[in-house]
Amino acid sequence: MSRSRKDWPRPLDFRDGRVDMTHGSGGRAMAQLIEELFLEAFDNQYLRSLNDQACLAVPPGRLAMATDAHVVSPLFFPGGDIGSLSVHGTINDVAMAGARPLYLSAAFVLEEGFPLADLRRIVQSMALAARQARVPIVTGDTKVVESGKGDGVFITTTGIGVIPEGVEISGDRARPGDRILVSGTLGKHGVAVMACREGLEFASHIRSDTAALHGLVAAMIDVAPGIHVLRDPTRGGLATTLNEIARASGVGMMIEEVRLPVSGEVAAACEFLGLDPLYVANEGKLACICAPRDAERVLAAMRAHSLGAKAALIGEVTEDPNCFVQMKTTLGGRRMVDWLSGEQLPRIC
Amino acid sequence: MKYIDEFRGEGPARGLAAAIAREADPAREYRIMEFCGGHTHAISRYGIADLLPASVRLIHGPGCPVCVLPMGRVDSAIELALEHRVMLLAYGDCLRVPASNGLSLMKARARGADVRMVYSTQDALRFARENPGREVVFFAIGFETTTPATAVAVLQAEREGLANFSVFCNHVLTPPAIAHIVGSPAQAPEVAIDGFIGPAHVSTVIGSLPYERFARDHGKPVVIAGFEPLDVMLAIRMLVAQLNDGRSEIENEFTRAVTPEGNLKAQRLVAQVFELRDSFEWRGLGVLPASALQLNQRYRAFDAELRFRLAPRAVPDNKACECGAILRGRKRPSHCRLFATVCTPENPMGSCMVSSEGACAAHYTYGRFRDAA
Structure with a gap:
């Protein structure tokens, strides 16, 4: 690719430079930012043509589309940053329909004064995440708001993917008797962000689990195309996800506390912060609901994948006109696992 | 663990x-x-x-400090933030407590109030140090557990000459409530x-x-x-x-942490800074004599109620609310006709629904499947 540099004799100052209003004005400064930063990092055939849109070849079948706005604070946290999170989050939303993600778009709202060095770090992290996931970022947009009117950077990503023939995954398909599985330990993302934000030394080694899950999903569908429901328990955690599914499907659920995978360090941090791991956000986990005959196969496929090594069967779907999600506690009692009331952790993704 | x-x-x-x-x-x-x-x-x-x-x-x-906080006190806290334009510092569980007119500290924040969440009184002092040009008020709530920390903050503020710091005191006492x-x-x-x-x-x-x-x-x-x-x-x-x-x-039973005398140092700090109020309103229980604390004469300068001339506000509970009877063991949450109909954790009408530790909220959140059975 040959690019003329004569319009901006000086390259962008990625050491001390900062975002200013001209970077979103549609003028020369914006063109330079796009070429020297976004094109450089995301480089692919769709972006190179510098059109206002990407023209895409789409395979036959049903398409899945999802969009996700990211406002996490802090922007950089153990295990990830807003860049990788914005790629993983949208890929996962597309993948939860059983779809193979194909393309992403990215829109940036930058705050005047934001260091270009941090912006480059974020963009490079996005590029790496997209490359590793093999899902290109094919179109995008950049706007700049005045200092004090944003919080550094907000990123909105949109993704589309194609759903394999015969796959029919939806939140309203859980049926009494179905098994409930999760792909690994709960609560790491929320606790990592919270520990970072609050400067909790003892929990500083807990890393976000942010990851793209479409590979894991593909492995699961390979062994059981008839999976009923997939969902990634992000904000509101597993408890919220299960309640959403129970309501959409008109069923109840009974899970067992002793089967819930929670790491000791997350359990300890939650204890300290007064949080319940069931309600803490994950960014690299999924919940799966499938027919009993598929459960063992799906569980084995999950455990064989690097992102599902600690997968577990945690309970089953019940008949319940009230759509209550209940849990058998470690002591042998019962309780409800209700919707989150209010907000547990703000600005988590 | x-x-x-x-x-x-x-x-x-x-x-x-x-x-x-x-x-x-x-x-x-x-x-x-x-x-x-x-x-x-x-x-x-x-x-x-x-x-x-x-x-x-x-x-x-x-025994949930957020639940027993009467609405009038939350109204006063909102008055501090919205009308006196102070920086109001509160523990996180105070932010959603309902006040009059559908407000809460969280909603006041959306209307421009400067309300910050703190984890400790040390955080509160830090805000006061970092904002010398602003009035910084700590919304102090809680039973005897949190009172010593507030006492320490007042003593420290005096030592450091933090004249912009004050305390809106809502500390209450456990034994009078049990007796009541x-x-x-x-x-x-x-x-x-x-x-x-x-x-x-x-x-x-x-x-x-x-x-x-x-x-x-x-x-x-x-x-x-x-x-x-x-x-x-x-x-x-x-x-x-x-x-x-x-x-x-x-x-x-709790001999690993509780002695007959308790924590004497903490008790001394509390006695040094606070004195008994004649009476105080508890949400759900009404006005109880000698059941709460206020800053004593020596530390009055740090009392936000005096500094901002806050007038007492009494806001009656909903007439149909059964919290009083529930707290005396005479009724259960499901006996109250407001329960789970108009009174829910998202829209609490009575004290027992305010925080997840309240009697009604706990039953709603964890146990209402038993009513359905």
Whole structure:
């Protein structure tokens, strides 16, 4: 690719430079930012043509589309940053329909004064995440708001993917008797962000689990195309996800506390912060609901994948006109696992 | 988790459950109130009620500092932030407490109030130091557990000359509230409680001695217990034994943290900075004499109520609300016609629904499947 540099004799100052209003004005400064930063990092055939849109070849079948706005604070946290999170989050939303993600778009709202060095770090992290996931970022947009009117950077990503023939995954398909599985330990993302934000030394080694899950999903569908429901328990955690599914499907659920995978360090941090791991956000986990005959196969496929090594069967779907999600506690009692009331952790993704 | 998992084991829980079932007389009723929200939480979170025989009934008490905060006090806090334009610092669980006109500190923030969440009074002092040009007010709430930290902050603010710092004091006292729930001996038939699980953290500060008089005067046993599920179950077993024997004594299950005298240093700090109020309104219980603290004469300069001339505000509870009867053990949450209809955790009408540790909110969040069954 040959690019003329004569319009901006000086390259962008990625050491001390900062975002200013001209970077979103549609003028020369914006063109330079796009070429020297976004094109450089995301480089692919769709972006190179510098059109206002990407023209895409789409395979036959049903398409899945999802969009996700990211406002996490802090922007950089153990295990990830807003860049990788914005790629993983949208890929996962597309993948939860059983779809193979194909393309992403990215829109940036930058705050005047934001260091270009941090912006480059974020963009490079996005590029790496997209490359590793093999899902290109094919179109995008950049706007700049005045200092004090944003919080550094907000990123909105949109993704589309194609759903394999015969796959029919939806939140309203859980049926009494179905098994409930999760792909690994709960609560790491929320606790990592919270520990970072609050400067909790003892929990500083807990890393976000942010990851793209479409590979894991593909492995699961390979062994059981008839999976009923997939969902990634992000904000509101597993408890919220299960309640959403129970309501959409008109069923109840009974899970067992002793089967819930929670790491000791997350359990300890939650204890300290007064949080319940069931309600803490994950960014690299999924919940799966499938027919009993598929459960063992799906569980084995999950455990064989690097992102599902600690997968577990945690309970089953019940008949319940009230759509209550209940849990058998470690002591042998019962309780409800209700919707989150209010907000547990703000600005988590 | 070392020192925590030991108090949550399934095996010992089953053992205690079997012992309680064996020792409790099926022909009588054991109506036990856990005063503290921490106990309510453990009971709900672990489904302890399922492990008890039918003759043992647990009644959730008012010991949740957020729940007992009257609406008028939250209104005053909002007045501080919206009208006096102070920077208001509050513990996180205060932010959603409902105030008048559908407001809360959280909603006031959306209207431009400068309300910040803090984890400790040290955070509050830091905000005061970093913003010398602003009036910074700490919204102090809580039982005896949080009061010493507020006392330390006031003393430290005085030492540092932080003239922009003040405290909106809402600290309340546990023993007067327990005594009020049981009422005078004349009211005894009105009260359907046989014994109390006494506070855990509060008792680490005040010790077990302050309950002695209560047990003697009211003839109700109290067992101070830790907040872990096995603590609660052991305390229930001890209460069942006392009731079987016809004893009404103070017993201490939480000996790993509570002594008879309590934390004398913390008590001295509190005595140095605070004095008793003549009376204070408790949401759900009404106005109780000598049940709360205010800054004493020596530290009046740090009292936000005086500094900003806050007028007392009394906001009556909803007439249909049954919180008072629920807190005395005479009614259960499901008996209240507001419960789960217009009164929900998202839209609490009465004190018991305000925080997840309140009697109604705990039942709504963890146990309402039992009503459906």
